[in-house]
């Protein structure tokens with residue numbers, strides 16, 4: 001009897017915990033939505049550009065909005081440690097950045113703001129609504145099912161989305177290339193030319209060439225990407241399809257920040273793989 005009671009109590013406790021836990025999934029989308037909102041409003045930049053923490057009234061005045069809804073946004077983001085409150089006088093507190101929101105300012109070298117804006121865009125969220133259909137049909141990737149084309153085809157036809165992708169990839173390139181140059185600069189020694197395959201807007205090569213000015217960079221990507229890539233000293237933009245050909249160079253640099261397409265659309269992998277190999281050595 002005693003054992004039965006204990007068992008019932010344990011089940012009750014587990015049910016209570018499940019009742020609480022389920023709300024995480026009911027409102028699981030909110031952190032991304034609210035962080036996106038803060039980036040769009042430019043709150044991290046406003047706080048960054050102000051020497052002291054800003055009170056709610058000051059922030060609302062800078063944004064020309066009412067304090068009412070802004071307060072709710074800020075309260076939520078403080079819970080998530082995106083912002084913090086600091087005393088500005090004996091009676092009032094102001095908002096300040098945290099290490100997390102420093103990654104959301106536009107000026108930051110390591111800003112991830114554009115990556116969040118890409119992944120929270122309606123275009124990138126739509127495929128997630130096709131996930132169950134993908135599991136059942138096994139035909140198209142969810143991206144195809146949502147948009148009738150693959151990511152790169154869609155981007156070619158939608159310059160606004162293509163820019164979102166390029167800007168997001170550049171975020172990652174700034175972090176990764178900095179680490180490569182610092183951690184293993186010797187891999188670039190003796191190379192005269194490097195081709196970045198799928199190099200996006202050329203950010204990775206620009207940084208490599210800045211760090212190793214003896215290198216001539218060839219930024220290779222699809223024509224719609226390189227046609228709008230910014231001119232960069234020491235970097236030549238070449239458009240084409242890597243499955244047809246890749247420009248010749250001493251070394252190939254390939255950096256994959258995420259696989260939106262190649263893993264049959266189900267799994268989102270936020271990882272990067274850096275391959276740097278010398279064609280000279282392979283062809284020897």
Ligand SMILES: C[S@@+](CC[C@H](N)C(=O)[O-])C[C@H]1O[C@@H](n2cnc3c(N)ncnc32)[C@H](O)[C@@H]1O
Nearest residue numbers: 169173198199200221222240241242255256257
């Ligand atoms: C995930 S992004 C990686 C961008 C950049 N290397 C980075 O990691 O920040 C993949 C890049 O490959 C390009 N790409 C896709 N298919 C390609 C193809 N067939 N030939 C050349 N580039 C391609 C895309 O336009 C995009 O810029």
